Amino acid sequence: MSDTVSDVDLLSWEFAQDPHLRYTEMRADPGVRKHVVKTLATELNAWVVTGFEDARSLLADPRLGKDVERLREVMTANAVNPADTIARTPRSMLFSDPPDHTRLRKLLGNVFTMRRVERLRPWIEEATDGLLDAVPPGEEFDLVERIAMALPTYVIGRLLGVPQERHDDFREWNGTLASLHTTAAEKVEAHRRTFAYLTDLIAEKRRDPGDDIVSALIAAQDDGGRIADDELLSSTFLLMNAGYETTAHMIGSGALALLRNPGQRELLRRDPGLVPGAVEEFLRYESPLNMSTIRYTADPVEVGDVTIPAGEIVFVALLAANRDPAAFEDPDRFDVTRTGRSHLSFGHGIHHCIGAPLARMEGDIVFRRLVTRFATWELAVPAAELRWKYSAQFRGLERLPVRLS
């Protein structure tokens, strides 16, 4: 198998700064290969899929499993350092297969349908206006910190019923978990603190329920909703963890694309009706998740001419699939009027992002306002100084210093 192992370093700082360059080379490679990939927990030998058609079919392939117990065994067997222990985590919909997945997702699905999400629009608009009113026209500020991170953190925090003064703690813990800089011990500690806090939050919502998702899940549990205590905990963790950073990166990367393409920005300014299409293009152009969440082969799976044996780890590189020239014409061109097939940034199949309607609406609200409020957009630092997060999971800017007026 050694001939299928690639020497492309997916953990390097250079890769995080320009993954598209590497992915272009990998897509051109006719056979899928194994790489070393660092997850939240450990470094793994894993197959990385970069082509759009392969990516789409594998995301929906029932032979690729996510069940948390089996996944832990497969991760242990494929760990780069065999001494690494993979922490046991409770089941959530993201790390389960049917029928557990169906049961857990159904409990949350109702909250996130487009129809429900539309009802949140007025208060999300109000929150966005508040953030934009505070932007000093013509003065430098960090758009990532003040808008891209601030809005989705506020939204998911309010949906879950997490008090605002704890949002910074969450961002810090999440940052530790997702970073390639941090040590295993630091990650374990961040994980422990997050779960300790969420355990307290759930206990508090049990005593004093509110109009929030955690209280709704508790009510569903009391109503015979078939969710165990530890599943409730990990579902809450999942929503918090997945709920804002991805959306934040969509907003940050989208703003950068519009800074670099003033003609496209002008199109949106003249016709804000194009904004929903622009949001799709932001998602395609820089998928906020670089690689999909982890999967393992429950049975052998053919990808092109290669057969991946059972018991191996597979990552789908969403960022790469979305720039596949076989699927998108001139894929490196940013075009808000692009039509045709849709990107894979929300995944495909039963694990398709449950928060997609919410993320799309947040993008719509923010960018409608950004393009109509501000006619002049300037990067406040040379483009070469912009840094992307040093993470194999997320694709997003560390900071985006701008001047808007």
Next chain:
Amino acid sequence: MSADVTAGPWDVEVDRAVCIGSGVCAGTVPGLFRIESGRARAVRENGVPADDLIVDAALNCPALAITVRQAGTGTVIAPDDADGG
């Protein structure tokens, strides 16, 4: 709502104008739903034997594009509208 109180057969409709092609339904009931040209389609729309998984697919559709009705009576089995629409 479970299948035993709403005996089949069922009629299954996908609103392709609303569908976003997430693939949730095709992943949940591969024998019934298929993604074609980026949108879902029920390969059989009428007289579909009752199956809880079809209800799951309708409930988990992020676009709520799937409607399951009892054949004949037209009673909506899923999604239920308990949240008030």
